[in-house]
Amino acid sequence: MSQPLAPVCVIGAGTMGRGIAQVALASGHPVCLVDPDAGQLDAARSEITARLGRKDPTAPARVEERLTTVTELTDAPAEPRTVVIEAILERLDVKQDVLRRAAAHFGESCVLATNTSSLSVTAIAAGVPDPSRVVGMHFFNPVPVMGLVEVVRGLQTADEVVETIAELAVRWGKSVAHVRSAPGFIVNRVARAFYGESLRLVEEGAAATETVDELMRSAGGFRMGPFELMDLIGNDVNFAVTQTVWASYHYDPRFAPSLVQSELVAAGRFGRKTGRGYYEYGEGAEQPRAVAAEVNAEAAASAVPVVLHGSDDQLETLLSRSGLEFDRKDSDTPRIEFPGMGSAMITRGRSAREESYRRSEPVLLLDRCLGPATATALALASTDAPLTDVVVALLDRARVRAFPVADVPGLVVARVLSMIANEAWETAHHGVATPEDIDTAMLLGTNYPMGPFAWSARWSTSSLLGLLDALWSSYRDPRYRASYALRSAALGIPGGNHE
Numbered sequence: 001m002s003q004p005l006a007p008v009c010v011i012g013a014g015t016m017g018r019g020i021a022q023v024a025l026a027s028g029h030p031v032c033l034v035d036p037d038a039g040q041l042d043a044a045r046s047e048i049t050a051r052l053g054r055k056d057p058t059a060p061a062r063v064e065e066r067l068t069t070v071t072e073l074t075d076a077p078a079e080p081r082t083v084v085i086e087a088i089l090e091r092l093d094v095k096q097d098v099l100r101r102a103a104a105h106f107g108e109s110c111v112l113a114t115n116t117s118s119l120s121v122t123a124i125a126a127g128v129p130d131p132s133r134v135v136g137m138h139f140f141n142p143v144p145v146m147g148l149v150e151v152v153r154g155l156q157t158a159d160e161v162v163e164t165i166a167e168l169a170v171r172w173g174k175s176v177a178h179v180r181s182a183p184g185f186i187v188n189r190v191a192r193a194f195y196g197e198s199l200r201l202v203e204e205g206a207a208a209t210e211t212v213d214e215l216m217r218s219a220g221g222f223r224m225g226p227f228e229l230m231d232l233i234g235n236d237v238n239f240a241v242t243q244t245v246w247a248s249y250h251y252d253p254r255f256a257p258s259l260v261q262s263e264l265v266a267a268g269r270f271g272r273k274t275g276r277g278y279y280e281y282g283e284g285a286e287q288p289r290a291v292a293a294e295v296n297a298e299a300a301a302s303a304v305p306v307v308l309h310g311s312d313d314q315l316e317t318l319l320s321r322s323g324l325e326f327d328r329k330d331s332d333t334p335r336i337e338f339p340g341m342g343s344a345m346i347t348r349g350r351s352a353r354e355e356s357y358r359r360s361e362p363v364l365l366l367d368r369c370l371g372p373a374t375a376t377a378l379a380l381a382s383t384d385a386p387l388t389d390v391v392v393a394l395l396d397r398a399r400v401r402a403f404p405v406a407d408v409p410g411l412v413v414a415r416v417l418s419m420i421a422n423e424a425w426e427t428a429h430h431g432v433a434t435p436e437d438i439d440t441a442m443l444l445g446t447n448y449p450m451g452p453f454a455w456s457a458r459w460s461t462s463s464l465l466g467l468l469d470a471l472w473s474s475y476r477d478p479r480y481r482a483s484y485a486l487r488s489a490a491l492g493i494p495g496g497n498h499e
């Protein structure tokens with residue numbers, strides 16, 4: 001006979017606690033939900049029953065059978081095999097106190113999991129008599145929908161405790177990303193660059209927020225742009241997480257918060273919940289739309305015949321999508337030559353002016369995209385108006401809208417995604433998680449279109465490294481220092497262990 005499923009005690013019946021209780025119940029575990037607020041317990045019970053009942057009309061009866069709710073932890077059934085998962089307010093002393101009391105109530109063999117999103121699992125564990133029983137089990141909101149759990153190993157967590165929680169998460173239909181206790185774990189750390197670098201671009205006047213959002217969706221393949229997403233999450237919440245992660249990494253400039261966002265927070269413009277953030281949400285408010293370059297119909301004709309120098313998947317795909325005939329020439333510097341006019345190149349992290357100066361010809365830089373076959377927008381920066389006209393016309397033939405942005409190093413998608421990837425390489429380099437787990441976490445925890453290691457491979461590690469080094473040369477800001485792991489992989493240095 002198989003062993004009965006371990007009892008689960010969820011402490012805290014708020015947004016996360018009720019979601020966790022729901023998935024545990026749906027998998028057949030007996031669940032005890034603890035919250036000093038009886039109103040929260042009642043609300044949690046009705047919400048769980050209604051949500052499970054929508055899928056299966058017999059579920060509510062089973063919930064009644066298997067769900068206990070108590071306002072005092074000491075009233076929870078004291079089964080020794082209990083898996084305790086706390087989802088109470090985000091304060092170290094309060095979490096330590098609750099887990100200490102849970103350890104005393106359930107005994108030595110219970111597992112103590114914390115759903116903390118920003119506190120150190122090692123620090124939480126240090127407040128409990130046996131820290132080896134404490135582990136992070138970081139769910140994402142809404143718990144029944146999101147497919148990821150970060151299983152966080154504190155400095156003193158026992159292997160079997162990590163295994164128990166990872167197996168449980170898989171049983172509950174989640175994918176697990178293993179992570180060593182480090183600020184932001186994987187998702188809240190690697191995703192910082194998505195917001196932080198986008199804010200830098202806006203701060204520098206590279207593009208308007210709506211243009212960055214449009215490009216991240218239509219060229220980057222992200223479901224939402226960074227500014228609309230910050231407005232949805234709440235700028236107060238997003239800013240607080242950024243500040244915590246920044247402080248936890250001892251004020252590393254890679255994580256530095258933006259004055260653009262702190263001003264917004266100071267003004268109370270938190271986003272959708274206050275009716276105004278980067279955008280307006282009041283009644284009748286219209287969202288600004290990114291403005292694409294106008295197409296000059298005559299320009300297309302003047303562009304032929306073009307020559308593709310060297311090999312680059314994005315340039316080649318855009319040319320074939322445009323239906324234009326083109327010749328080929330060997331070259332180490334991939335570009336499309338418009339004879340007598342200049343060249344279009346993919347950004348390498350330098351400005352168009354610098355590339356033009358080096359080449360002694362007009363240059364138009366195209367941003368990178370994640371899927372050249374499907375992208376519907378691209379940013380560009382150019383040193384020459386007639387060259388811009390022919391490239392915009394070519395892109396139009398390829399059904400790609402062109403968005404001119406200021407001539408900043410690295411443009412938009414290439415720059416933001418390189419910074420995300422760099423953070424991913426650094427996370428792996430410091431042994432916080434494997435590249436596979438980082439990609440899983442970013443795909444499932446944030447719904448990224450690909451994992452950062454997958455796009456590192458698609459764009460090539462050497463092009464990412466080149467872009468970051470060029471950003472560093474331009475700004476001399478240590479936030480742009482490339483991870484040694486990325487550099488090793490790009491240069492093929494033996495012993496680079498993350499390729």
Ligand code: NAI
Pocket residue numbers: 011012013014015016017034035036037040086087088089090091094098115116117118138139140141
């Ligand atoms: P919430 O505010 O919705 O719920 C917290 C619940 O804990 C409340 O019902 C409160 O009465 C209860 N509580 C407070 N002190 C308690 C105690 N000593 N004993 C028992 N219950 C107590 O908070 P939410 O959003 O569910 O967050 C809970 C935890 O999950 C926090 O650590 C948060 O950082 C983390 N988290 C939150 C996510 C989110 O998107 N909301 C995502 C991932 C993690």
